[in-house]
Amino acid sequence: MVAPRAADHLGLTLAQFYYLAKKYSLSTACTQSPWSHQDEETLARLYRDGYLQKDIAEIMGRGYTAVRSKVTQLRKRDMNMRKAA
Numbered sequence: 001m002v003a004p005r006a007a008d009h010l011g012l013t014l015a016q017f018y019y020l021a022k023k024y025s026l027s028t029a030c031t032q033s034p035w036s037h038q039d040e041e042t043l044a045r046l047y048r049d050g051y052l053q054k055d056i057a058e059i060m061g062r063g064y065t066a067v068r069s070k071v072t073q074l075r076k077r078d079m080n081m082r083k084a085a
Contacts, residue, residue: 032062035070043067044074050083 007017018033020026035043039060046056057067075081 032066040070040074043070044081047071047074047081048083 003017004014007014010017012020015033022033042060043056046059047053051059053067053071054064056062057064060067071081
């Protein structure tokens with residue numbers, strides 16, 4: 001929850017904050033934009049197709065722990081997260 005407070009303190013929207021952080025290549029935990037529905041669908045598809053979470057992270061430009069956490073969340077939501085046999 002650091003990014004929303006930082007954006008508010010700077011007088012920016014959260015989207016503007018993430019945009020500037022990426023533009024200036026700031027390497028902080030606050031620079032990754034939130035997961036969109038399309039991102040979640042892509043993650044689910046790659047996971048079902050048998051990709052390893054570390055490979056999914058590289059493909060999607062996300063951190064391994066972010067992908068691992070999102071997979072756990074999607075499993076709880078039951079987004080058909082079974083790997084192909």
